[in-house]
Amino acid sequence: MTESLTPGTVFAGYTLERVLGAGGMGTVFLARHPRLPRRDALKVLSGSFGGDEEIRARFIREAELTAELDHPNVVTVYDRGVERDRLWIAMQFIDGIDAAELIGSDGSDLPPERALHIVTGAARGLDAAHRAGLLHRDVKPANILLESHPGEPERVYITDFGIAKALAQSTALTTVGSVLATLAYSAPEQLVGGAVDHRADVYALGCTLYELLTRAKPFPRTTAAAVMYAHLRDSPPHPTSANPALPSAIDSVTARAMAKDPDDRFASCGALADAAVAAFRAGGDEQTFVMPRPMRRRRERFAVAGLVAALVVAVVVTSVVVANRSERPPTARTPGSATSTVASVIATEPAKNPRSWGAHSFIVQALPELLPPDPFSSGYQGLRCVPVDEDVKVVDVDQDPGEVGRISCRGNSDPVENVLVSCNANRTPIRAALLIGRTAVGDRRWESPRGRGRVAWAETRTEPNDPDGGDQPQGLLEVQFDDPVKNFCRLTIYGGDSAQDLYDRWWPTAPF
Structure with a gap:
């Protein structure tokens, strides 16, 4: 033993x-x-x-x-x-405490700004794991580590990846009623044995945010059965009911994060964190938060292996020392699936700040409506992006991109899985043909109030050796621009169930 x-x-x-x-x-x-x-x-x-x-x-x-x-x-x-x-x-190993210890330390309320800092740090780590195809499956305060250094902001780490799915998928543990994740933070689909994807982690992070703000679990009940029933049937509680000092807008944020239907939740953990921060910035104006319209379900998709591998590492920051403070049943790994577009509540300034992209700023400046303003924000339809080299390996934002700069993005799978933006650093127009070596399903000139160019789309498949399930049908779409402000850039987009599905669901609302 x-x-x-x-x-x-x-x-x-x-x-x-x-x-x-x-x-x-x-x-x-x-x-x-x-x-x-x-x-x-x-x-x-x-x-x-x-x-x-x-x-x-x-x-x-x-x-x-x-x-x-x-x-x-x-x-x-x-x-x-x-x-x-x-x-x-x-x-x-690092000698710190976990967020559960922080909540139970002295009985006083946790300052909201610290709670938001913790959730934002955890969200960044979870989104990086999701882009790599890893699902945590047991997000909770006890699995969030906190490290303090004099004169520096508190560091936040999400821990205990790599075990839960290995155990959950074993025939020895998949008995009826077996629930590996902690019940207090378990998404409804986990409790009923349904399909679980990264939105279960969004749910659990929403429960964690609620607890950090109120010092109480969202569904405190006296029995495990009662907790499970509450997750499945009861409406998410309002943080303001437990802590009236909180802004009313935070109620809508936690309600969306803990929606029963995964399609009604935030598209990513980062989107949840952004909304929580914005709720406090908005001064409690709950009208600024708009719930999304329901979106149709779609079957699980598999990301393109090369691009997903490129999104594992976030930029501009260094590796850190991490610790386990207590035993925690950890994680799982699963492909992403469709989520609805995040309705942002952040009071953003009209002008973006592409300078945070360093040497790759010129790419963001060319496509400001598509790409996020910085490496830690979301772009159009929840795109999360990093700069990469010609081998689609992550590079530092300040690294000289050479002749061609590239930014690779992970989509919300509804329908976009991945986007690769390639731009000539000297701003000379890209004239190469679209879809080289592929047979186009469609190819046409386009023109809109924001510009004109050419778009073509073709059938493709995921990589045969994709560990999450290769050789799956998928659409490929490429975009070329004529107007000088972005004719030195080209988009390569993967997603959808087919070429036409990708074109029909993404192109009509594309931001250019």
């Missing part, structure tokens, strides 16, 4: 120094690295999980995928393995 591991024991080469936390799934130790002069957080799962070969394979696969994440708001994974029939995972 894991409980037999004590300080001083050597396990998987690590020397265990002390217990950081423990729970039903296992124990987290502070451990000395076998060769390097550092200490890591070593999570050792209970022995009951290690004897199943399917669990082992899934756990190792998920840990490897999590290790590919490199984001300042996501825990860093070093290694994983099996020792004495026990699964283990090694992560970076």
